[in-house]
Amino acid sequence: MAPYDLAIIGSGSGNSLITPFWDDKRVVLADQGIPSTGAFGGTCLNVGCIPTKMYVRPAALARVPEEASRLGVKLSEARADWPGIRDRIFGRIDAISEAGRDYRELLEHVDLLSERVRLTGPRSFRTASGVEVSAQQMVIAAGSRPVIPEVPGVELPQVHTSDTVMRMEELPEKILIIGGGYIACEFAGIFSGLGSEVIQVNRSIGLMNQLDAEIAAAYSAQAQTNWTVHYQRTLAGVVEDAEGKAVAQLVTSDGRTEEVRADAVLLAIGRVPNSDTLGAAEVGLDLHPDGRIAVDEKLRVQMDGVPVEGVYAVGDVSSPPMLKHVANHEARVVAHNLEHPQQLRRARHEAIPAAVFSHPEIAHVGLTEDQAAEQIGAENLTVKTQRYGDTAYGWAMEDDYGIMKVIADARDGQILGAHAMGYQSSNLIQPIVHAMSFGQDAYTAARGQYWIHPALMEVTENALLGLDVPIPPEAPL
Ligand SMILES: Cc1cc2nc3c(=O)[nH]c(=O)nc-3n(C[C@H](O)[C@H](O)[C@H](O)COP(=O)(O)OP(=O)(O)OC[C@H]3O[C@@H](n4cnc5c(N)ncnc54)[C@H](O)[C@@H]3O)c2cc1C
């Protein structure tokens, strides 16, 4: 077969690369489909960001009667209709995924290969059925997959990953969640909100330990008031008992064994890039120790440390943070670079924010306090932790746990990081992402604009104002 102009592996972020520029050229898009359903369109749409947040919202609503009663409003008890919620969510998502596949199949200049592929060179691959494909330019956007521990019983139907847990038949009365990161904490929030008994087990002490230590500790304490959390345990295996329940064997760090009986077990212990199943190392692509394909700042893959012209990688298969907004940015950069090989642009990886849509919600951007101290010295830092409850709206909410912490360079007011936990923290942090991205110092970011009083956003304003930073000459009052 003659070489294509462009070959893309992966229909998540990879799908957005087929811009009108390619209308008069030949493009091939290969995607094996989501393993559990065969769906087109990648992780975010089918088994990631979108369906999880469609569960986060009903779970938050199910918690409303409790909060309302605290503020003097009696609402009747919440009861989640899991099959109804599930069918509404996937009724919407599956339709989008199918329409996306149909659209790609209709396009005359695009060949869609719905099967697994393996690289045969940096610009070529072979499909599982033996179709050989080569192209002038290629993009690897093959994503990542859940880590499955190598212990007995993980293939039992009661044992899930994020790929399958959202399509369960019934809401589990009791669910055991293994892991203490993004996915485990989001699902713990979802299932506890919808009414399941949740037991979360993490290998280390604390949840969300990759975050700023103050936020991780505050979140871990809060999580323990909302569901059961056990630390220093790993999964040794799962068996099915006579009633069809899962019985998980856990091993504690001091060698004791424990059993937890539950209707479902969710494995959420990390994700690995799909570079191995693609055979990236075998064709000579450079990999990081964690399996990510190494790329330069223009997102070209590298062989022996040298960028390969016209071959790019984007998203989870190569990015350090596995986040959809990062994959989207990288896809925009690669779309440009494919179309303008003489004017390559760089990807921007500064001030990347992220949120954990758990209960409570967490948001963060930039350095943790420890990282900032390491980078510029603790004596040069100024740090403010603002409680939601000490602002007007937080006080009206009678909020007693929300916090926003901002870290800046005390010498010039440069904002180095921000970390928040509480209601709508993913929105409250955005002005700080803005200030960091556009190089505004903390004082100018706080005083250079009006803040609506008494909106909850005053948490962000007060966190910035609480920093001990120099006031620039002629700064707004
Ligand atoms: C439960 C969950 C919740 C998440 N929530 C958020 C969130 O709230 N916010 C956020 O920013 N991020 C979130 N993420 C992360 C986000 O989903 C990913 O960062 C993003 O989807 C990665 O996109 P991608 O294009 O790199 O890969 P993907 O969308 O995974 O696309 C890769 C595609 O390549 C295909 N493929 C892989 N190998 C082969 C092969 N050998 N042959 C053929 N096809 C292949 C796969 O089938 C897949 O369709 C979440 C992830 C999960 C799992």
Ligand SMILES: NC(=O)c1ccc[n+]([C@@H]2O[C@H](COP(=O)([O-])OP(=O)(O)OC[C@H]3O[C@@H](n4cnc5c(N)ncnc54)[C@H](O)[C@@H]3O)[C@@H](O)[C@H]2O)c1
């Ligand atoms: N809201 C979001 O942006 C969002 C949501 C979900 C996922 N994601 C992305 O997906 C990635 C993967 O998420 P994740 O939660 O699977 O990974 P993670 O790296 O965030 O967390 C993995 C957790 O599992 C624990 N762990 C590892 N091995 C274990 C074991 N054997 N037993 C018990 N615990 C163990 C680790 O201590 C850690 O707490 C995230 O890093 C994130 O980039 C983002």
